[in-house]
Amino acid sequence: MPYCHHCGKKIDQHQVFCPVCGRSLVGSDTEWQEFKLYDSIHRVTRKADAYTALASVSITLGVVGGIILAFLSDAAGLFGIPLVCWGVGFAAAAKRYDLKAAYLRQWLGR
Numbered sequence: 331m332p333y334c335h336h337c338g339k340k341i342d343q344h345q346v347f348c349p350v351c352g353r354s355l356v357g358s359d360t361e362w363q364e365f366k367l368y369d370s371i372h373r374v375t376r377k378a379d380a381y382t383a384l385a386s387v388s389i390t391l392g393v394v395g396g397i398i399l400a401f402l403s404d405a406a407g408l409f410g411i412p413l414v415c416w417g418v419g420f421a422a423a424a425k426r427y428d429l430k431a432a433y434l435r436q437w438l439g440r
């Protein structure tokens with residue numbers, strides 16, 4: 331539950347004006363908006379980084395599996411296939427969060 335940043339009362343997330351103090355919850359307070367944007371960018375960037383790390387670990391392990399499969403002809407290397415698939419999925423998720431962060435930064439105008 332979010333709070334009004336003017337009077338501190340609980341408010342509905344989608345409300346534009348605080349029902350208690352009547353002040354605008356959007357638009358007027360640029361500093362607060364910037365703070366929220368920074369916060370979102372920070373969180374989105376952290377998610378992108380986490381997914382990038384997951385993607386590189388999965389793909390690296392997947393490649394190791396591929397090498398085992400190709401050079402040792404060992405079925406144990408088959409584990410590389412789902413890992414590469416996951417890695418690609420993680421990379422796609424990282425890309426989405428990267429784009430979102432870029433979009434938010436653009437919004438912030440820097």
Ligand SMILES: [Zn+2]
Binds near residue numbers: 334338349352353
């Ligand atoms: Zn208020």
